Amino acid sequence: MAGPNLEVFKFAVYVFFPVLVFLHYGDPEWYNTNVIPYKERIFPSEQKTTRTLPTNHLSVREELERIKAQKVARRAEKDQAAGSNVEEPAMSTERLV
Numbered sequence: 001m002a003g004p005n006l007e008v009f010k011f012a013v014y015v016f017f018p019v020l021v022f023l024h025y026g027d028p029e030w031y032n033t034n035v036i037p038y039k040e041r042i043f044p045s046e047q048k049t050t051r052t053l054p055t056n057h058l059s060v061r062e063e064l065e066r067i068k069a070q071k072v073a074r075r076a077e078k079d080q081a082a083g084s085n086v087e088e089p090a091m092s093t094e095r096l097v
Contacts, residue, residue, distance in 0.1 A: 024030065054060040 054063050
């Protein structure tokens with residue numbers, strides 16, 4: 001075996017490594033510079049989140065219809081923007097062999 005010095009070293013690593021990691025990542029300055037900007041990129045802002053969830057069947061259907069209407073409107077707007085920039089090529093009915 002390696003001896004007691006190795007055991008003392010391993011004990012020091014096991015005890016102090018988590019403490020040092022906690023001190024580094026638990027620092028409020030590190031949190032504000034690294035976590036907050038990343039959080040803002042991943043999660044939507046508070047204004048865009050739904051605060052009241054539908055509770056009955058009718059309100060769930062209404063919310064679903066509203067979401068579908070928004071999706072269709074966005075797709076139509078996207079298609080209109082893409083259609084005005086690029087003309088669609090004529091589709092050939094001939095089969096390629």
